[in-house]
Amino acid sequence: MPEIRPAREDELERVHFVVAYSFTSDRTAKGREGMRHLEELAWPTVLLADSEIVATLRVYDFTMLVNGVPVPMGGVSTVACLPEHRRQGYVGTLLRHALEQMREAGQPLSGLYTPHPALYRRYGWMVAASNLKYTLNPKQVAPYKAAPPKGRAVRVTEEDQPLVEQVFRRYSERRTGPLVRSESWWKEAFFRRIYDDKRGLSDVAVWREADGEATGYVCYESERGPPPFQPSKIWLREFVALTADAYQGLLRYILSHDLTDEIFWFGPQDDPLAYAVDDSYQVKREYMENMMLRVVDVERAVGARPAAPGAPEGALSLAISDAAAPWNQGTWRIECSGGKLSAKRADGANGDLLMEAATFAAVYDGFMNATDAVRAGLAEAGDGRAALLADRMFASEYPPRGTDFF
Numbered sequence: 001m002p003e004i005r006p007a008r009e010d011e012l013e014r015v016h017f018v019v020a021y022s023f024t025s026d027r028t029a030k031g032r033e034g035m036r037h038l039e040e041l042a043w044p045t046v047l048l049a050d051s052e053i054v055a056t057l058r059v060y061d062f063t064m065l066v067n068g069v070p071v072p073m074g075g076v077s078t079v080a081c082l083p084e085h086r087r088q089g090y091v092g093t094l095l096r097h098a099l100e101q102m103r104e105a106g107q108p109l110s111g112l113y114t115p116h117p118a119l120y121r122r123y124g125w126m127v128a129a130s131n132l133k134y135t136l137n138p139k140q141v142a143p144y145k146a147a148p149p150k151g152r153a154v155r156v157t158e159e160d161q162p163l164v165e166q167v168f169r170r171y172s173e174r175r176t177g178p179l180v181r182s183e184s185w186w187k188e189a190f191f192r193r194i195y196d197d198k199r200g201l202s203d204v205a206v207w208r209e210a211d212g213e214a215t216g217y218v219c220y221e222s223e224r225g226p227p228p229f230q231p232s233k234i235w236l237r238e239f240v241a242l243t244a245d246a247y248q249g250l251l252r253y254i255l256s257h258d259l260t261d262e263i264f265w266f267g268p269q270d271d272p273l274a275y276a277v278d279d280s281y282q283v284k285r286e287y288m289e290n291m292m293l294r295v296v297d298v299e300r301a302v303g304a305r306p307a308a309p310g311a312p313e314g315a316l317s318l319a320i321s322d323a324a325a326p327w328n329q330g331t332w333r334i335e336c337s338g339g340k341l342s343a344k345r346a347d348g349a350n351g352d353l354l355m356e357a358a359t360f361a362a363v364y365d366g367f368m369n370a371t372d373a374v375r376a377g378l379a380e381a382g383d384g385r386a387a388l389l390a391d392r393m394f395a396s397e398y399p400p401r402g403t404d405f406f
């Protein structure tokens, strides 16, 4: 039987090796040094086979907004198993263990980013957020509106974090997916990229309106190309604008980087970027899967999120199958009353709606309509009205979108 437990201090080198080998990153002492901040953010859990660490993961203690309301969430990350030990179920065992731990820690949701959605779906996570990748060449477009903005862009440093945070908070107010960022998260994962072992600083510029109020910001990184002209690429990591002046001003600011031949941004699906420039055909848009979500604890997760605005009062019975988190298995009475949602055990009742835990994760944050899940054979409806009611209860005001890669 493999042993699972938190890593010991003297095992951190080995954990780094397992992760760095698995993700083809820097395994040297320098690479190790560049990743020490991860241990402060979340301590690794390890799996030992024959007394040797062969697999690991960590769970960040996050809070995610659902229609603007904070819900505790365990962010699963750096999941790795050495190749000679793969396909023996070790990572599956680690994931089940993590689910129990998150439940005990009062994290009713879990999120993760992965190139292997099929793996995690087996354990109840589901793609439940998306982005568009916007790519444009600033030489091929100009801002559509000619009138110059009234405010100005000001480059800022880490010291100005409260200013940026205040804008981000206002931006996040009613959204689904943004994290409530801690001070250390701002430092390690906003001003720097979290898994960049060089720990280089990103550029950040804040938009100040004519009266000085901060109403937007951009966070970006530039990569220089080969000589002689060295055109660069800009990865716009975040573009947040609360007002038209901030939107127009920051757009001009970023388009004014003349040596750039490509700007790309993983932005919200409903962002008007393509129409804020003169020729929308020049803005390439690709649909990208974003964060996977897992409802760790049905009762607490449903109770923690608000009902969608305008959701009718009513109840439905939802039967969930959940092999990896058996405490969720069974029938639940989901009720919407006074703007609040609740889930109470209703074992014995027939489900009006039946689905797997993974499908429920995508329904929970409004990423997928229950009616569409039924239509696609991902859920069964004993009563068609129940799916329609679920759509209205769980709707998201904005397209769900993870704002922080981890």
Ligand SMILES: CC(C)(COP(=O)(O)OP(=O)(O)OC[C@H]1O[C@@H](n2cnc3c(N)ncnc32)[C@H](O)[C@@H]1OP(=O)(O)O)[C@@H](O)C(=O)NCCC(=O)NCCS
Pocket: 022, 023, 078, 079, 080, 081, 082, 085, 086, 087, 088, 089, 090, 091, 092, 093, 113, 114, 115, 116, 118, 119, 122
């Ligand atoms: C992805 C990785 C963590 C899987 O580890 P593993 O030890 O092989 O996983 P397990 O043996 O526990 O597999 C659990 C289940 O998922 C399946 N699975 C494993 N890798 C999979 C993949 N890449 N895609 C889809 N399913 C996968 C297994 O077949 C198994 O299914 P089963 O229980 O029905 O047989 C490992 O290959 C790895 O470290 N890769 C490099 C780093 C990485 O990609 N990490 C994950 C980033 S999110």
